[in-house]
Amino acid sequence: MDPLNDVLAVLDMRSAQFARLEATGAWAISFLGYQHIKLGAVLDGACWVETEGERPVRVADGDCYLLGNGRPYRLSSDPAVPAQPSSDFFAGFVEGSTVRVGPSDSHPDAVVVGCGFHLDTANAAVLLDVLPPLVHVPAASEEADAIRTALNMLRKETATTEVGSLLIVERLAHIVLVQVLRSHIAAQGPTGQAWLTALADPAIATALGLIHETPAHPWTVAELAAKAGMSRSHLAARFSELVGTPPLEYLATWRIRSAARELRSGNRTIASIAAQYGYNSDSAFSHAFKRVTGMAPGRYRRQARLASSSS
Structure with a gap:
C-alpha cells in the first residue's frame, strides 16, 4: 500500500x-x-x-x-x-x-x-x-x-x-x-498537521493505505485501529490531529474521489459506480458526490470529458 x-x-x-x-x-x-x-x-x-x-x-x-x-x-x-x-x-x-x-x-x-x-x-x-x-x-x-x-x-x-x-x-x-x-x-x-505529512507516522499511514485500498469496505474506527496496532481512541485522536479530519469522514470523502476517477476514465453507469463504493441508491451517491465536488455525478462526467477533448 x-x-x-x-x-x-x-x-x-x-x-x-x-x-x-x-x-x-x-x-x-x-x-x-x-x-x-x-x-x-x-x-x-x-x-x-x-x-x-x-x-x-x-x-x-x-x-x-x-x-x-x-x-x-x-x-x-x-x-x-x-x-x-x-x-x-x-x-x-x-x-x-x-x-x-x-x-x-x-x-x-x-x-x-x-x-x-x-x-x-x-x-x-x-x-x-x-x-x-x-x-x-x-x-x-x-x-x-x-x-x-x-x-x-x-x-x-x-x-x-x-x-x-x-x-x-x-x-x-x-x-x-x-x-x-x-x-x-x-x-x-508527523507534525505537519496535514494528510501529506501524516504519511510519516507509520500507524496513520497504515490506516490511510487501508482506506485507499478498499474504500467500499464498511470500515469502523475500531477495525482500522486494530489493523494499525493502536487503540480506538488513540487512532481517532491521532488521525484527526495529523490528517485534519476524523477517519470515517476521510473515508467518505475518499470514496467520492475514487468514484470521480471512475467517472472520468470509463463509460460505466453512474449506478454501478455508486454501488462499487458502497452507496445503495443513486440519490445518496449524488448527494455525497455533490457535497465533495460541488456538482452532480452526471455533470462532473460531462465536464471531465469536455476538458479532456479540448486538451
Whole structure:
C-alpha cells in the first residue's frame, strides 16, 4: 500500500508544458500563477525564486523547488532586478525547446528546467491545500541524494533533440516530483498537521493505505485501529490531529474521489459506480458526490470529458 501513490493516481496527475531556461547577466522574469503545481530544478548556476507574498529563496545547482496554490512567481538573477513578463520571452514557445535570456554566446549563469502538472480540478484541493507556496529541496540536503541521478539525466535530455527526449523528460519530471514530495514529508515529519505529512507516522499511514485500498469496505474506527496496532481512541485522536479530519469522514470523502476517477476514465453507469463504493441508491451517491465536488455525478462526467477533448 502506498497512500501517496493512491492520491496522485486519483488526482489524475498529468505533466503539462515543459521548458528549459538559460539565462545570463542581470535578468528577471515574472510568471502568472500556474493553475496547479509547477516543478523546477536548477541544472547549473544559481538564481532566485520568489512567490507572491513570500521572501525570495536562492536556488543553486542541484536544488529543486515546487510551487503550488497558483500564486504568481518570479525567477531572477537578483530580486532587485525589475522583472519582465514571461510572455516577452515565451512567445511562440515550442514545448521542449530552450528559452535564452541575455547574451547567447556566453556560458549561462543559470540553467533552470520547469514542468507544470495538471490535476483533476474537482479534487485538486486534496494536494494543493496541504502544500506551502514553495517547497525547496537544497542539493546539500540528505533527501536530495535520491534526486541527483534524475537531475543528471534531465541535464542531458533537456539539452538534446534526440528522438524520445520529451518522453524521457516527462518520466523524469514525475520521478523528481515524487522525490520532492517525499523530501517535504521527511522534513515536516508527523507534525505537519496535514494528510501529506501524516504519511510519516507509520500507524496513520497504515490506516490511510487501508482506506485507499478498499474504500467500499464498511470500515469502523475500531477495525482500522486494530489493523494499525493502536487503540480506538488513540487512532481517532491521532488521525484527526495529523490528517485534519476524523477517519470515517476521510473515508467518505475518499470514496467520492475514487468514484470521480471512475467517472472520468470509463463509460460505466453512474449506478454501478455508486454501488462499487458502497452507496445503495443513486440519490445518496449524488448527494455525497455533490457535497465533495460541488456538482452532480452526471455533470462532473460531462465536464471531465469536455476538458479532456479540448486538451
